[in-house]
Amino acid sequence: MAGTDNFFVYFQDIEIVMDKGPDIKDITLSVEEVVNKSGIKDGVIHITSVGSTGSVTTIEYEPGVIKDLKDIINEIAPPDRYYEHEKAWHDGNGHSHVQAAIIGPSISVSIRNYEMVLGTWQQIVIINHDIKQRTRKITVTVVGNT
Amino acid sequence: MAGTDNFFVYFQDIEIVMDKGPDIKDITLSVEEVVNKSGIKDGVIHITSVGSTGSVTTIEYEPGVIKDLKDIINEIAPPDRYYEHEKAWHDGNGHSHVQAAIIGPSISVSIRNYEMVLGTWQQIVIINHDIKQRTRKITVTVVGNT
Amino acid sequence: MAGTDNFFVYFQDIEIVMDKGPDIKDITLSVEEVVNKSGIKDGVIHITSVGSTGSVTTIEYEPGVIKDLKDIINEIAPPDRYYEHEKAWHDGNGHSHVQAAIIGPSISVSIRNYEMVLGTWQQIVIINHDIKQRTRKITVTVVGNT
Numbered sequence: 001m002a003g004t005d006n007f008f009v010y011f012q013d014i015e016i017v018m019d020k021g022p023d024i025k026d027i028t029l030s031v032e033e034v035v036n037k038s039g040i041k042d043g044v045i046h047i048t049s050v051g052s053t054g055s056v057t058t059i060e061y062e063p064g065v066i067k068d069l070k071d072i073i074n075e076i077a078p079p080d081r082y083y084e085h086e087k088a089w090h091d092g093n094g095h096s097h098v099q100a101a102i103i104g105p106s107i108s109v110s111i112r113n114y115e116m117v118l119g120t121w122q123q124i125v126i127i128n129h130d131i132k133q134r135t136r137k138i139t140v141t142v143v144g145n146t
Numbered sequence: 147m148a149g150t151d152n153f154f155v156y157f158q159d160i161e162i163v164m165d166k167g168p169d170i171k172d173i174t175l176s177v178e179e180v181v182n183k184s185g186i187k188d189g190v191i192h193i194t195s196v197g198s199t200g201s202v203t204t205i206e207y208e209p210g211v212i213k214d215l216k217d218i219i220n221e222i223a224p225p226d227r228y229y230e231h232e233k234a235w236h237d238g239n240g241h242s243h244v245q246a247a248i249i250g251p252s253i254s255v256s257i258r259n260y261e262m263v264l265g266t267w268q269q270i271v272i273i274n275h276d277i278k279q280r281t282r283k284i285t286v287t288v289v290g291n292t
Numbered sequence: 293m294a295g296t297d298n299f300f301v302y303f304q305d306i307e308i309v310m311d312k313g314p315d316i317k318d319i320t321l322s323v324e325e326v327v328n329k330s331g332i333k334d335g336v337i338h339i340t341s342v343g344s345t346g347s348v349t350t351i352e353y354e355p356g357v358i359k360d361l362k363d364i365i366n367e368i369a370p371p372d373r374y375y376e377h378e379k380a381w382h383d384g385n386g387h388s389h390v391q392a393a394i395i396g397p398s399i400s401v402s403i404r405n406y407e408m409v410l411g412t413w414q415q416i417v418i419i420n421h422d423i424k425q426r427t428r429k430i431t432v433t434v435v436g437n438t
Contacts, residue, residue, distance in 0.1 A: 007153050007299050007300075007301070008153075009153070009188055009189050009190075009289070009290050009291055011188060011256065011258070013256075013258075013263075042301055042303060042433075043301050043433065043435070044301075044338045044433045044435065046190045046254045046256065048253075048254060048255055048256055048263070050263055050264065050265050050268070051265030051267075051268055052204055052205050052206045052265055052267050052268035052269075057393045057394075057396055057397065058344055058392075058393065058397045059344050059389050059390075059392070059393040060344045060377075060389055062377065062380045062381075063376070063380070064375065064376035064377040064378065064379045064380045064386070065375065065376065065377035065380070065386055065389045065390065067376045068369075068375045068376050068377055068386050068389070068390050069389070069390050069393055069394075072368065072369050072390050072394070073394075076218065076222065076368065076394075077214075077218050083210065083211065083214045084209070084210035084211065084213045084214050085206075085208065085210040085211035085214055086210065087210045088208045088209070088210045088211070089208075094210070094211055094214050097205050097206055097211045097214070097215070098205075098211065098214050098215050098218050100204075100205070101203045101204065101205040101215055101249075101271075102203075102215075102218070102222075102248070102249060102394070103393075103394060103396070104203055104249070104250055104253060104396055105204045105253055105255075105268075106253045106254045106255065107340075107396060107397055107398045108254060108338040108340060108398045108400060109340055109397075109398065109431075110303065110305075110338065110340055110431035110432075110433045112303070112431070117305075117340070117342055117429075117431045118342065119342050119343030119344055121343075121344050122342070122343055122344040122397075123344075125393075137263075139255075139256035139258070139263045140256075141188075141189065141190045141256045143189070143190065143289055143290075143301070143435055144301050144435075145301055153299050154299075155299070155334055155335050155336075155435070155436050155437055157334060157402065157404070159402075159409075192336045192400045192402065194399075194400060194401055194402055194409070196409055196410065196411050196414070197411030197413075197414055198350055198351050198352045198411055198413050198414035198415075222364065222368065223360075223364050229356065229357065229360045230355070230356035230357065230359045230360050231352075231354065231356040231357035231360055232356065233356045234354045234355070234356045234357070235354075240356070240357055240360050243351050243352055243357045243360070243361070244351075244357065244360050244361050244364050246350075246351070247349045247350065247351040247361055247395075247417075248349075248361075248364070248365075248368075248394070248395060250349055250395070250396055250399060251349065251350045251399055251401075251414075252399045252400045252401065254400060283409075285401075285402035285404070285409045286402075287335065287336045287402045289335070289336065289435055289436075
């Protein structure tokens with residue numbers, strides 16, 4: 001616990017080039033960099049996907065289970081099904097929006113003694129659900145005391 | 147980044163009348179109003195659904211894809227299936243609780259230069275999963291520096 | 293709203309022994325304890341599961357609907373299906389990782405007048421998706437003013 005004589009908000013955004021969805025990339029190191037730069041000892045970090053066809057979560061970043069997550073995401077909202085979204089845009093990414101809305105755009109991770117508290121096999125991932133390659137932006141905001 | 151000489155928490159809650167679920171409403175403008183009133187320049191805003199049959203996420207608020215999301219939510223936890231929840235309450239909303247728990251009650255969005263960082267087509271939505279019309283309450287809390 | 297003359301971050305982590313997944317436990321009282329100890333009047337509390345086979349959400353903690361949620365989680369990512377994750381670890385918990393990634397690791401709840409703003413039937417739950425009994429760690433961080 002700490003008073004406000006040293007309370008801070010620090011932020012830095014991340015951009016990452018991603019393949020067509022579902023593409024899942026590990027951004028843990030980039031987020032750790034923000035924690036380190038912030039100088040914040042205890043607090044919380046918020047990671048949010050900018051754009052409605054991206055989502056953020058945690059998983060073990062291992063090729064097999066990443067493939068498994070992609071498969072099940074595509075079963076929850078299959079790319080090859082008809083979506084009413086077509087009527088508005090004819091852009092073929094109705095499933096991308098639905099998948100991203102269900103996974104969700106943001107997570108929060110605690111910071112203790114200058115480090116994020118994550119499991120050994122728990123990585124922070126951004127998911128691009130869109131149907132084309134794109135550069136995704138992720139906002140990273142740290143709140144806590146130095 | 148900013149020190150604590152101007153660090154603030156600001157909050158204001160939102161109430162919105164919603165149809166029986168799944169009903170999805172865009173609350174982005176109401177949340178923006180809270181950001182504006184807060185006077186906070188850089189930080190983060192937390193939006194949480196109060197009540198176990200509501201959820202919060204982001205999606206493009208376009209009638210077609212909103213219909214698509216409703217359909218797929220009702221496939222994940224179908225209203226017409228038998229739920230053990232019936233034994234406790236006989237209120238027919240077992241699917242509402244399950245749907246809300248899977249989508250999740252809260253999101254966090256970053257604030258940069260007095261504005262939320264959202265994609266052009268990314269709106270903040272509240273989902274009422276309950277089986278009757280109801281007024282849903284959403285808490286909105288801003289943390290950051292002015 | 294309040295200035296920074298009394299702005300605080302307070303944290304305390306929770307550990308809980310859980311059965312093999314999906315096991316769902318109510319941690320609302322433990323989280324309330326952290327809120328009370330923090331002395332924070334207005335702000336927000338962040339609850340995050342440490343480890344990639346755990347997740348956090350809210351639901352009415354009632355045996356029937358808890359059983360319903362477990363059943364549907366196991367339909368989204370069935371334990372008895374083949375997962376590519378097997379190739380890496382042969383530990384039979386591919387479904388655990390996928391389930392946890394979809395539900396998500398964290399939630400945020402608002403604090404008003406020294407109390408969390410939750411619905412009457414809305415409890416904070418930790419889900420162990422792993423295939424064995426284990427002690428799960430949850431980080432709890434409160435940010436706000438006294």
